[in-house]
Amino acid sequence: MTRTHENSLRTYLLTRIALAVPTVLILLTMVFLLMRVAPGNPIQAALGGHVPQAQIQAREHRAGYDRPILTQYVEYLKDALTLNLGDSLTDHTPVTTIITDNGAATLELTIAAFFVAVVVGVSIGLVAGRWRDTPWDVGGRMFGIVIYAAPVFFLGFLAQLVFADLLGWLPVSGRASPEVTATLSQHTHLFLIDTLIDGDLNAFWDCFLHLILPAVTLGLVTSGVLIRLVRVNLMQTMKGDYVEAARARGVGERRVVIHHAFRNALVPVITVAGLQLALLLGGAILTEETFNWPGIGFQLVRYLNERDYIAVQGIITVFALAVVAVSVLIDLVNAFIDPRVRYS
Amino acid sequence: MSSIGEIPGTAAPQSPEAEIKTEGPGGVRRLIRQIRSARGVPKWILYSGIAIVLFFLILAIFAPLIAPYGFAQSSSGGVDFPKQAPPSGAHLFGTTVQSTDVLSRVIWGARTEIEVVIVAVFFSLSIGVPLGLLSGYVGGKLDRGLVLVMDALFAFPYLLLAIVIAFLLSDKLGQGIITAAVAITIVYIPQYFRVVRNHVISVREEPYVEAARALGAKRRTIIGRYVFFNVIQNVPVVATLNAADAILTLAALGFLGYGIQPTQAAEWGYDVQRAISDAGAGIWWTGLFPGLAIVLLVTGFTLVGEGLNDILNPLIRYRRVRKPEIPGASPEADK
Numbered sequence: 001m002t003r004t005h006e007n008s009l010r011t012y013l014l015t016r017i018a019l020a021v022p023t024v025l026i027l028l029t030m031v032f033l034l035m036r037v038a039p040g041n042p043i044q045a046a047l048g049g050h051v052p053q054a055q056i057q058a059r060e061h062r063a064g065y066d067r068p069i070l071t072q073y074v075e076y077l078k079d080a081l082t083l084n085l086g087d088s089l090t091d092h093t094p095v096t097t098i099i100t101d102n103g104a105a106t107l108e109l110t111i112a113a114f115f116v117a118v119v120v121g122v123s124i125g126l127v128a129g130r131w132r133d134t135p136w137d138v139g140g141r142m143f144g145i146v147i148y149a150a151p152v153f154f155l156g157f158l159a160q161l162v163f164a165d166l167l168g169w170l171p172v173s174g175r176a177s178p179e180v181t182a183t184l185s186q187h188t189h190l191f192l193i194d195t196l197i198d199g200d201l202n203a204f205w206d207c208f209l210h211l212i213l214p215a216v217t218l219g220l221v222t223s224g225v226l227i228r229l230v231r232v233n234l235m236q237t238m239k240g241d242y243v244e245a246a247r248a249r250g251v252g253e254r255r256v257v258i259h260h261a262f263r264n265a266l267v268p269v270i271t272v273a274g275l276q277l278a279l280l281l282g283g284a285i286l287t288e289e290t291f292n293w294p295g296i297g298f299q300l301v302r303y304l305n306e307r308d309y310i311a312v313q314g315i316i317t318v319f320a321l322a323v324v325a326v327s328v329l330i331d332l333v334n335a336f337i338d339p340r341v342r343y344s
Numbered sequence: 345m346s347s348i349g350e351i352p353g354t355a356a357p358q359s360p361e362a363e364i365k366t367e368g369p370g371g372v373r374r375l376i377r378q379i380r381s382a383r384g385v386p387k388w389i390l391y392s393g394i395a396i397v398l399f400f401l402i403l404a405i406f407a408p409l410i411a412p413y414g415f416a417q418s419s420s421g422g423v424d425f426p427k428q429a430p431p432s433g434a435h436l437f438g439t440t441v442q443s444t445d446v447l448s449r450v451i452w453g454a455r456t457e458i459e460v461v462i463v464a465v466f467f468s469l470s471i472g473v474p475l476g477l478l479s480g481y482v483g484g485k486l487d488r489g490l491v492l493v494m495d496a497l498f499a500f501p502y503l504l505l506a507i508v509i510a511f512l513l514s515d516k517l518g519q520g521i522i523t524a525a526v527a528i529t530i531v532y533i534p535q536y537f538r539v540v541r542n543h544v545i546s547v548r549e550e551p552y553v554e555a556a557r558a559l560g561a562k563r564r565t566i567i568g569r570y571v572f573f574n575v576i577q578n579v580p581v582v583a584t585l586n587a588a589d590a591i592l593t594l595a596a597l598g599f600l601g602y603g604i605q606p607t608q609a610a611e612w613g614y615d616v617q618r619a620i621s622d623a624g625a626g627i628w629w630t631g632l633f634p635g636l637a638i639v640l641l642v643t644g645f646t647l648v649g650e651g652l653n654d655i656l657n658p659l660i661r662y663r664r665v666r667k668p669e670i671p672g673a674s675p676e677a678d679k
Contacts, residue, residue: 137385161631
């Protein structure tokens with residue numbers, strides 16, 4: 001790597017991180033405002049009607065809800081940035097523990113789904129874009145549109161009906177069989193890795209079988225966007241001057257497509273794949289509900305139903321921070337791959 | 345609708361829009377001409393999408409006439425419907441665990457989805473487009489501030505945002521069509537804003553806009569007459585694709601229990617949620633039909649959007665030009 005190359009990358013990195021600061025602030029402000037628009041305050045919402053008024057006031061005082069809103073806001077920003085998210089109201093668990101315990105389940109599901117989405121999305125998209133307006137293209141596009149149109153929970157319902165109930169090949173729901181969960185030692189909370197650390201292949205296989213339906217369901221839905229994107233990108237790069245130039249030089253058609261068009265068509269995919277993470281997190285909430293997968297989304301819905309505002313606020317805060325972190329990361333990867341990004 | 349004026353940000357750009365309608369909408373005419381000149385696959389995609397959407401529109405409008413029963417009706421003529429009965433002559437799509445007729449719920453559901461989509465798309469258009477116009481044309485601090493806020497909104501996981509808003513609003517507005525529509529509106533405003541703003545920025549420096557400015561046209565006239573109709577072309581694509589997304593979001597809200605109350609209207613997402621526990625017992629009809637209805641309607645809107653995009657987007661527009669024959673460019677040359 002040359003000197004200037006490194007310099008430009010470093011400059012870009014610093015600018016990008018500096019630009020993320022206002023985004024983080026705005027997102028945190030949004031979370032704070034959203035949670036304060038709610039009638040009453042967290043304590044009242046959680047306990048109102050069940051506990052005498054004096055006790056509610058004492059608790060409010062302890063939690064600091066009787067202080068000026070601006071003080072609370074500054075306090076919240078400080079807490080959020082130091083990841084000091086408080087304890088949940090209903091089961092008195094630190095929010096950070098809720099996230100580390102359940103986050104691994106969401107992570108496992110999301111990574112597996114992401115893998116499915118990229119493999120399915122990129123291959124179908126490339127085929128459709130390469131053979132434009134042939135039956136392959138129409139078929140690929142229709143698949144992309146219909147799969148994108150299917151709600152993740154409906155696909156999940158169909159998958160449960162066919163593969164679990166009708167054929168009996170895969171488990172209906174959950175993360176592992178009860179007997180496996182009971183004996184599992186949780187090193188990382190990622191079951192696939194935990195079972196491998198223990199060398200328990202039967203347990204690994206059990207966890208793997210449980211992962212298939214949720215991951216494929218979520219992955220297929222996400223692949224719809226990738227198909228559309230890869231197809232259009234490939235069509236645009238195939239029109240590019242350098243593709244024409246390569247053809248003019250007498251480069252074989254297969255080499256033109258694979259070497260010149262495909263590669264460049266895939267660069268924007270990284271950006272969108274990163275944006276998909278936010279979508280995957282949303283989809284994960286639905287997938288986790290459908291398959292009883294005990295991840296963060298599953299817990300979020302539970303805490304929302306119990307009106308546990310502290311837990312909800314904490315989980316949303318972490319989501320917001322994660323989204324910004326990923327978008328910065330994606331931009332950096334892009335800058336590394338594509339020099340044009342750094343100089344714009 | 346008379347309530348538009350109450351929404352902040354829509355009041356000012358209202359008049360240019362009205363003004364344009366009387367001035368002869370060249371942009372709209374161009375749009376229609378482009379659609380009519382469509383050929384081949386894009387045309388086929390667009391027309392089949394329109395057919396599907398029209399089908400559901402008819403179901404929605406004539407639901408009381410088409411649906412055999414009410415959406416919450418569990419008995420007829422003093423006779424209770426059977427519970428979880430498989431499809432039969434009396435109940436073509438079977439019945440649910442609450443003894444309601446699945447076919448009727450699917451048909452009434454079309455009305456709910458269409459209502460929410462119309463309200464949500466209308467609101468997000470009438471807030472997002474004027475904000476984008478203003479931000480892009482005026483520029484400066486206003487633009488920078490709005491872009492930051494909109495980007496932050498856009499970055500947020502949309503379903504999470506919709507859930508939290510629907511949840512918070514449900515205490516004030518109840519769990520009805522308006523709550524669901526507002527939750528969806530807020531999610532989609534940033535998309536219109538982005539598309540319109542970015543386009544305005546590229547149009548702003550065009551010679552005809554500069555000419556209008558040089559002639560001393562008012563800012564409102566320039567935005568309304570010269571910028572608006574050159575920018576609005578992208579909006580139909582975004583709006584139809586958003587309509588598709590809005591149905592998915594509404595269904596997701598219903599699935600999680602933050603959508604429309606089952607007593608107020610039939611909603612497909614809620615029905616699928618009730619059916620998940622049936623899947624283990626081999627009862628397929630309670631979830632299959634509402635689920636298929638979602639897929640079909642979303643596909644319809646997506647096809648319209650995709651078709652329009654193929655026709656309007658010059659980057660991928662299909663042109664019937666014969667490829668020049670280049671020696672060695674055929675796939676066989678590789679071997």
